[in-house]
Amino acid sequence: MNPALMAYLEHRTRLLSRVRRVLIEDLHVQREPDAIDPDAPLFGTGLGLDSVDAVELIVCLETEFAFRLDDAALARSSMRTVNSLVDLVLRKQGGAYVAA
Amino acid sequence: MRGETPASGTLRLCAEKVRALRLAPGQFLITDVSAAASCAVVLERSTA
Amino acid sequence: MIRTPIAITGQGAVCALGIGLDAIWAELAAGRDGIGVIERFSTQRFGTHLGGMVPLPGTVGIDDALTTRAICVKYAVLAGQEALTRAEVPMHAPRRIALVLGTSMGSHLGGLHEASAEVAAALGIEGPVITISTACASSTNALGVGRDLLDDGRADVVLAGGADVLCPEIFAGFHALGLLSAGKCTPFSEGLGTTLGEGAGFLVLERAPEAKTRGAPFLACLSGYGLSADGYHATSPEPTGAGVARALRSTLDDAGLAAADVGYVNAHGTGTAANDPAEWRAITEVLGDQVPVSSTKSYLAHAQGAAGVLELICTLLAMEHGQVLPTLHFTKPRRQGPVDPIAQDRPRPLVFAHALSTNSAFGGANAAVAISRAVTPRRASPKRPIFISGVSSLVPSKEESRGEGLKRLIPTADTRNLDPSSIDLSTAIAQALHDAGLTLSGVARERTGLFVGTTNASPASWEEFRASVRERGIERASAPAFTRLVLNAASGVASRLLGLRGPTTTLTTGAGSGLLAAVLAAIYLESRADADRLVVAAVDELDAQRPTQGEGAASLVLTTFANESTIRLARWAVAARTHSTKPSPPSPQQGRGSG
Amino acid sequence: MSLRDEVDAIRLGTAWCEASHVVVLRVSGAAAFATLDRVCPAALSLQDTQLRPTVLLREDGTVFADATVARDDERYLLLAEGPTAAELESWLRQHAVGSDLELERLDHSHQVLSLHGPWAWELLAAVLGPDVIGMPYLSFLRCEGGTLCVRAGKTGEYGYELLVPNAELEAVRGELLEHGPRWNLAKVSLEALDHCALENWFFTIRREGAFGLTPLELGLQWRLSPAKDFVGAAAVRARKASGVKTRLTCVLVEGEVSEGAAVLLEGKEIGKVLSAVPSHTLGRWVAAASLELSLAMPGILGLTVDGHAARTTSPPVINNRSLHVSPQRHTWADRESAQFPPLTLGAAG
Incomplete structure (x- = not known):
């Protein structure tokens, strides 16, 4: 496996675990980290989040990963699954969204 | 029970007295006085 | 009339x-x-x-x-x-x-x-x-x-x-x-x-x-x-x-x-x-x-x-x-x-x-x-007698987490984001309904209300909200915590979990809030056609700001149906603080509130 | 009507079908909750009229039904895709907890009509009344005449299953077809619904559910309660303890994909395609592939499937019109002037 891909996978795995931790600690999702499927829907009872949690989730991610999200359309399209949150973080960290 | 339970304390007492009335007929007056208002209720189970 | x-x-x-x-x-x-x-x-x-x-x-x-x-x-x-x-x-x-x-x-x-x-x-x-x-x-x-x-x-x-x-x-x-x-x-x-x-x-x-x-x-x-x-x-x-x-x-x-x-x-x-x-x-x-x-x-x-x-x-x-x-x-x-x-x-x-x-x-x-x-x-409709068909008295257990106790009583409850006040109040109400042998369904839910007395919104939720303001700035205050700061947040949760959709109110007088809720519920239930039962409940949550405050919850089920109980809420009164308002019962045993 | 037109009807307009693939049981009696709680892996935290998606598992932990539980006061509805009504009924009886369990098959007394699309709510409001408009996702509404309107779409668009009593069927279907043309209502096939389900990464029992996998490999742990016991729980937990080796991952492919095709990374096979559809919306094929766990991650370029370039991505890959259509602000009549964003996401394109 090429080193760039390995680095990406490692980086993404770390981000995934941090996003899961935000969901558990700040949004009170009552699950073990590895029981939060990366493609699980966040709302509509997937992980049990509610409309009231939407802004809180963004604020907690902004705090955890030190970025600001002012683009409402991007926020909306990022608030679908755990993976789409990780994508958002990657994008905010400089667009390293895909690797070879 | 630790400490004061200003809201639920008297209601807890009502619950105790209701349980007592289930065992034996009788009557209880429960009161509570606070700076805002005084309240009283009578709980009773007649012998009939 | x-x-x-x-x-x-x-x-x-x-x-x-x-x-x-x-x-x-x-x-x-x-x-x-x-x-x-x-x-x-x-x-x-x-x-x-x-x-x-x-x-x-x-x-x-x-x-x-x-x-x-x-x-x-x-x-x-x-x-x-x-x-x-x-x-x-x-x-x-x-x-x-x-x-x-x-x-x-x-x-x-x-x-x-x-x-x-x-x-x-x-x-x-x-x-x-x-x-x-x-x-x-x-x-x-x-x-x-x-x-x-x-x-x-x-x-x-x-x-x-x-x-x-x-x-x-x-x-x-x-x-x-x-x-x-x-x-x-x-x-x-x-x-x-x-x-x-x-x-x-x-x-x-x-x-x-x-x-x-x-x-x-x-x-x-x-x-x-x-x-x-x-x-x-x-x-x-x-x-x-x-x-x-x-x-x-x-x-x-x-x-x-x-x-x-x-x-x-x-x-x-x-x-x-x-x-x-x-x-x-x-x-x-x-x-x-x-x-x-x-x-x-x-x-x-x-x-x-x-x-x-x-x-x-x-x-x-x-x-x-x-x-x-x-x-x-x-x-x-x-x-x-x-x-x-x-x-x-x-x-x-x-x-x-x-x-x-x-x-x-x-x-x-x-x-x-x-x-x-x-x-x-x-x-005017004729005044109806008020009976007490169920009671509960809850002291939070050390052995069991709050969420577990609530889940046992209300298996359909989603306990995420519930604060201690909400859980204890709901638990006490569920216990009182259980004590009354009631499972509410259909129109009975709409005819069963909830009157709650309490002193403060959950101190835990307040702390969560304040911490979010302190750590993130006021423009990034926690929305979920904010929704729990209204005094009736806990009774709203209880209404939701237990399907109580009748008349509801939440009140406070500081000490004595719970008993006043019972008195107001009795006045309401006695003469109104829109409810058959009112659940009365009160809750106190531990508060680090006030070390003398304890925790607990209690609930009574008031009903107009004689077949649900033989115990009556026979009289009640509410009056000014120091005024003597004894409803003149014939020398009953007397009890005083603990708070 | 071509499949492509059917998909467009679901994605942009209104679409309907007779949904005989959904079986419905009414579960009541004192043992109703305990029985459902035993057979459904999901935590059944439900308020009245709320729905919860779950799966039903065999004792070996593999999935045999895609199911939803609805709380109807103190009774429940179990909607399932996969088994027949008779199979589901007997399976439920086999696992009954307590004797007071009443099961009523609704397939003889009711028909299920299925309605989908970003404007489906508006057509349905004309048929069933304005309360449809405010329905949250995963809830149902009791309508006049005994029809239940269940909002549990699996296409990423507004989607409803109408449980219509036989006596009402002609009237409801008649009204639907009478009002339908105003919203360009199209009749669509189950194939088109399943196509959209894959594009939006909804689990389909008829497709990836057919491979004898457990929720761990299917990415459906979110439908399992971490705390409780349920039919199949022991097998699922044993599989988890021994280590899960693959997970279903969304792969976008630049050409036609056959089911069962190998997914290659630097010439080495890292998994297999379980199902795939040509997404004309994206101009690519969308595949659900079972990949080695360490590589079951979005964002990997340079894959090859059936000789075509491919990459993993985060589903759903459609920027659903329904996300942007608000019953409070929009109406079909003004859809041209409303300026909705494109159906594809920047990141996916």
């Missing part, structure tokens, strides 16, 4: 439109709103800057000197004084004058009931002082409780209404929930969202014959009121409007009115995407779609706990002038909204015999009142 009509003999208000009724009417008549850029605190870090602030000299720009609570008390005293003065209330028997003050979170610093006590002291009121806190339905609910006190003979004059202050925390909470509109709030019109406001308003209520005897002014009759719980969500209304519809029907029923008698509705009309369509569904369900409906929030903004009474006062002022108020700034109707929202820039000449005013709140509490131009005799 005829029940004594209740007269409104005076009113007073401070709100975004001004101080006192004359100033307020001048603005209403001219079609001028009171919404502008907030100056009392900085809104720089938020996307919107508008509020309906009281133009009271001395409260602008000196937030450090005047605490939120002091401002709230000041508003309430001004409005209360005006109401008492206009009603020409003789103050020679102050112990027979009660204060029922509805407030949401505006005076949270240091206990809601203490703010009410300060108001009572300043006004010379020495009768019972009851604080109703069902968020944005508080003051409408307070009018109803005031009416009940008069009905039950517990006071001769009731000053009922509400007061709230717009403070940065509340602005931040609504902002975090995405409920604030960019421009001025335009209910039922294009442009979603609400604008927050503040103020205080009071009505003087008296039994009509006595008021007439003393030559009191007569403004209108408070002809009925109704309460209900959505049992649906912490902040969103039940989308079909079923909860609001129940409150409206109860109000009509209590007032002895038919739908066709109602000539005007002053809607809650916050302007939000969730509220307005649900409310309009409720109105069409109960009253049809031809009744004119407007929202005074387009003038005043959303005065929170004081909203209901202020809106009713505006309605009364307009009525006095043979008019109804418009919904200002109306541009283009939304897809589900009133056929006639009175979309114009001045009041409309319209004479009505009866009007309704309705409010809906966080926690799913709804309240509505009916007013009538003329003294309207009410039909």
Whole structure:
């Protein structure tokens, strides 16, 4: 496996675990980290989040990963699954969204 | 029970007295006085 | 049998439109709103800057000197004084004058009931002082409780209404929930969202014959009121409007009115995407779609706990002038909204015999009142005996986590994001219902209500909210924590988890809150046709700020069905603090509360 | 009507079908909750009229039904895709907890009509009344005449299953077809619904459910309660303890994909395609592939499937119109002027 891909996978795995931790600690999702499927829907009872949690989730991610999200359309399209949150973080960290 | 339970304390007492009335007929007056208002209720189970 | 009509003999208000009724009417008549850029605190870090602030000299720009609570008390005293003065209330028997003050979170610093006590002291009121806190339905609910006190003979004059202050925390909470509109709030019109406001308003209520005897002014009759719980969500209304519809029907029923008698509705009309369509569904369900409906929030903004009474006062002022108020700034109707929202820039000449005013709140509490131009005799149903069919007394267990205990009793409960107050209250209620052998289903849920006494919103939720402000800045305050800061948050959760959708209220008197809830529930249940059972409950949560406070919860199930119990709640009383109010039972064993 | 047109009807307009693939049981009696709680892996935290998606598992932990539980006051509805009504009924009886369990098959007394699309709510409001408009996702509404309107779409668009009593069927279907043309109502196939389900990463029992996998490999742990016991729980937990080796991952492919095709990374097989559809919306094929766990991650470029370039991505890959259509603000009549964003996401394109 090429080193760039390995680095990406490692980086993404770390981000995934941090996003899961935000969901558990700040949004009170009552699950073990590895029981939060990366493609699980966040709302509509997937992980049990509610409309009231939407802004809180963004604020907690902004705090955890030190970025600001002012683009409402991007926020909306990022608030679908755990993976789409990780994508958002990657994008905010400089667009390293895909690797070879 | 630790400490004061200003809201639920008297209601807890009502619950105790209701349980007592289930065992034996009788009557209880429960009161509570606070700076805002005084309240009283009578709980009773007649012998009939 | 005829029940004594209740007269409104005076009113007073401070709100975004001004101080006192004359100033307020001048603005209403001219079609001028009171919404502008907030100056009392900085809104720089938020996307919107508008509020309906009281133009009271001395409260602008000196937030450090005047605490939120002091401002709230000041508003309430001004409005209360005006109401008492206009009603020409003789103050020679102050112990027979009660204060029922509805407030949401505006005076949270240091206990809601203490703010009410300060108001009572300043006004010379020495009768019972009851604080109703069902968020944005508080003051409408307070009018109803005031009416009940008069009905039950517990006071001769009731000053009922509400007061709230717009403070940065509340602005931040609504902002975090995405409920604030960019421009001025335009209910039922294009442009979603609400604008927050503040103020205080009071009505003087008296039994009509006595008021007439003393030559009191007569403004209108408070002809009925109704309460209900959505049992649906912490902040969103039940989308079909079923909860609001129940409150409206109860109000009509209590007032002895038919739908066709109602000539005007002053809607809650916050302007939000969730509220307005649900409310309009409720109105069409109960009253049809031809009744004119407007929202005074387009003038005043959303005065929170004081909203209901202020809106009713505006309605009364307009009525006095043979008019109804418009919904200002109306541009283009939304897809589900009133056929006639009175979309114009001045009041409309319209004479009505009866009007309704309705409010809906966080926690799913709804309240509505009916007013009538003329003294309207009410039909009385025979008083029903009250039985106690179930009880519980909860001391949180050390062995089992709160969530687990609740899950065992209510397996369908979602325990995520519930604070200790919500869990303990729900648990105690579930235990009491279980003790009563009740499983509520179908229409029985709508006929079972919940009256809760408590002293504070959950200290744990307060701490979570404060921590979010401290660590992230006020513009990033926690929305989920904010929704749990209303005093009725825990009862809203209990309503939802247990399907209690009948009449609901949450009140505080500090110590004794729980027993007062039982007394008010008994008064309500004895004579109303809209409930068969009322669950009474109280909760105390550990509070690090007040080390003497303990924890626990208790609940009683009051029922009108003799077959559910042989134990009666035979008598009750509520009165001023030091007055002897023993209901003269024959030497019963006596018990005192522990708090 | 071509499949492509059917998909467009679901994605942009209104679409309906008779949904005989959904079986419905009414579960009541004192043992109703305990039985459902035992057979459904999901935590059944439900308020009245709320729905919860779950799966039903064999004792070996593999999935045999895609199911939803609805709370109807103190009774429940179990909607399932996969088994027949008779199979589901007997399976439920086999696992009954307590004797007071009443099961009523609704397939003889009711028909299921399925309605989808970003404007489906508006058409339904014309048929069933305005309360449809405010329905949250995963809830149902009791309508006049006994029809239940269940909002549990699996296409990423507004989607409803109408449980219509036989006596009402002609009336409801008649009204639907009478009002339908105003919203360009199209009749669509189950194939089109399943196509959209894959594009939006909804689990389909008829497709990836047919491979004898457990929820761990299917990415459906969110439908399992971490706390409780349920039929198949022991097997699922044993599989988790021994280490899960693959997970279903969304792969976008630049050409036609056959089911069972190998997914290659630098010439080495890292997994297999379980199902795939040509997404004309994206101009690519969307595949659900079972990949080695360490590589079951979005954002990997340079894959090859059936000789075409491919990459993993985060589903759903459609920027659903329904996300942007608000019943409070929009109406079909003004859809041209409303300026909705494109159906594809920047990141996916």
